[in-house]
Amino acid sequence: MTSTASRIAVVTGASSGIGAATARQLAAAGHRVVLTARRKDRIEALAAELTAAGHSATAYALDVTDRAAVDEFATAFPTLGLLVNNAGGALGLDPVATGDPEDWRRMYETNVLGTLHMTQAMLPALTASGDGTVVVVSSTAGHGTYEGGAGYAAAKHGAHVLAETLRLEIVGTPVRVIEVAPGMVKTDEFALTRFAGDETKAAKVYEGVAEPLTAEDVAETITWAVTRPSHVNIDLLVVRPRAQASNTKVHRER
Ligand code: 8X3
Numbered sequence: 001m002t003s004t005a006s007r008i009a010v011v012t013g014a015s016s017g018i019g020a021a022t023a024r025q026l027a028a029a030g031h032r033v034v035l036t037a038r039r040k041d042r043i044e045a046l047a048a049e050l051t052a053a054g055h056s057a058t059a060y061a062l063d064v065t066d067r068a069a070v071d072e073f074a075t076a077f078p079t080l081g082l083l084v085n086n087a088g089g090a091l092g093l094d095p096v097a098t099g100d101p102e103d104w105r106r107m108y109e110t111n112v113l114g115t116l117h118m119t120q121a122m123l124p125a126l127t128a129s130g131d132g133t134v135v136v137v138s139s140t141a142g143h144g145t146y147e148g149g150a151g152y153a154a155a156k157h158g159a160h161v162l163a164e165t166l167r168l169e170i171v172g173t174p175v176r177v178i179e180v181a182p183g184m185v186k187t188d189e190f191a192l193t194r195f196a197g198d199e200t201k202a203a204k205v206y207e208g209v210a211e212p213l214t215a216e217d218v219a220e221t222i223t224w225a226v227t228r229p230s231h232v233n234i235d236l237l238v239v240r241p242r243a244q245a246s247n248t249k250v251h252r253e254r
Contacts, residue, residue: 007081208252
């Protein structure tokens, strides 16, 4: 069995939010982290910060929707301990009747096909390691819907189905599949991206909510799940703030 300390961990969407926090915590837990995202300057800065702190970290600019680029990236890894499929996000909060099909297409490409490309490309290396782990960071939107959320929920349901099906298909191989489904997480970019940079709309998402989850909360959950002994597979972990009882039931202080 490969020890956690020597495991290489590839994290997608590592430039901000849950991805960056996860990379930090995995590095602190002894993984050699490989940060990937489209924004090279961000991941290079984070890799430099982690390296200066005595950890092992490298940055690789990558768009997970670009299959040729993903395949090229994968050639660098004869073996791999951990893949965290975190890249993705929401675009728009429009009803089905008027939602922009282009938003739906982009959400499907990043959240589902991006995860598919990375997982397909890295699976041989994960298997070759003799003790691999695939994490899919889905969402509570992958397990239920809400008004205005159909495009994002459809994509995250897709990511959930990918994780669940892969677990069935590769049972008996030395690779486990873990899905972490976060609810309301307040990060610098999730809501801003969803509302195309509209800060007022983005702020409304968290208005009156005492303590939405932080990226660090979710990163701790992921790090805990992947550092269980190899025979322990955390299939699915749903994590919400205490103030959020369901996708549509949120306590807001007035
Ligand atoms: C984030 C949760 O409620 O914005 O994935 O869909 S929600």
